[in-house]
Amino acid sequence: MSRVLVIESSARQEGSVSRQLTRDFIAQWQAAHPADDIQVRDLAVEQVPHLDANLLGGWMKPAQEHSEIERAALDRSNQLTAELQAADVLVLAAPMYNFAIPSTLKSWLDHVLRAGVTFQYTETGPQGLLTGKRAFVLTSRGGVYAGGALDHQEPYLRQALGFVGIHDVTFIHAEGLNMGGEFAEKGLAKAKAQLAAIA
Template sequence: MSQILVIESSARKQGSVSRQLTEQFIAHWQAAHPGDQIKVRDLAVDQVPHLDGNLLGGWMTPAEQQSEAERAALALSNTLTDELLAADVLVLAAPMYNFAIPSTLKAWLDHVLRAGVTFKYGEQGPEGLLQGKRAFVLTARGGVYAGTGLDHQEPYLRQALGFIGIEDVQFIHAEGLNMGGEFQQQGLAKAQAQLAAVA
């Protein structure tokens, strides 16, 4: 039995294509793996604070010297990191906002990319500690960006996930969603077909 962690990052609760893709992924996965456990963390509902002095203090200050705010920030970071450590499969739902990922997803990454926990520095440089996990990234994009210099989602997320040892990453892009007509239909249909094959 595997543990699946799904991270939703769309700011929209209704009409979100990335949320639609997530729902379809979960349905396909549950049908193929009925014994697996799926946990969904919705960053639009349970917002994660951006990296600040309290979080840095929680990481770097001895426990007996931490302020109440630093302890609270560290506790949240520990919760988020523990969820990731427990997962066998990570699913990131990431609409494209201004050519990149939502700031909420960046905030989540800032909480879980932690020296000594999800990566470490050794003689050969940084080493990811989460080897063996798989990741799927479901993107929703108004235009067509895959493989172009305007795509700052896939390169960044591949680097961030690889940095903590997650090298098995599959991207499913729903593109052309704001281009209307055939572009929109084809972009969504292609992504849906890939989702059906993933499970």
Template structure:
């Protein structure tokens, strides 16, 4: 049995293409792997705070020196990080906002990229600690960005995943979804066809 962690980040609750892809993924994955456990965290509906002084204090101060706000921030980060550590497969559903990822997804990443927990510094540089995991990224993009200099989404997430030791990363892009009905249908159908192969 594997643990699958899904992170939703679309600000749209209705008519969200990345959420449509997530639902297809869940249905196909459950059909193929009925014993697997799926955990869904929606950082748009339940956003985590952005990185702030309380979180930094929670990470860096000894327990006896933390104030209540710092402890609450640390407990939240621990919960999010524990979910990631327990996952065998990480799925991130990310619409492209302003050429990159939603700030809610960035905030989640800021909570789980933790020195000594998901990566460590060594004399030869940083080393990821989450080896053996797999990541799948489902994106929805208004324009056509794959392979273009305007894509600050895939390169960033690939680097972040590699930084914590996840090198098996699959991207599935629904491209051109705001370019008109024909483009949207084509982009979504191509993404769904690729998604069927992944699950």
């Protein structure tokens, strides 16, 4: 049995293409792997605060010096990190907002990319501690950006995931969704076909 962690980050609950892709992924994955445990964390419903002094204090101060707010911030980071550590498969649903990922997803990453916990610094450079995991990133985009200079999603997420040791990463882009008609339909159909092949 594998554990699958799904991270939703779309601000929209209705009409969200990234959420549609996630639903398709979960249905197909469950059909192919019925014994797997799937956990969904919705960052639009349970928002993760931005990195702030309270979280930094929770990370850096001795436990006996923590304020209640710092302790709560550390507990939240520990919970999110533990979910990621326990997962065998990570699924990130990431609509493109202003050429990049949603700020909610960035906040989640800021809570789980932790020195000494999910990566460590060595004499030869940083080393990821979350090896052996697979990741799938499901994006939705109004235009066509894959492989271009304006795509700040895929390069950033590949780097962030690789930094913690997750190098087996598959991207599925639903592109051209705001370009209308047949173009949008083809973009979504292509993404759905790729999803079906994965499961």
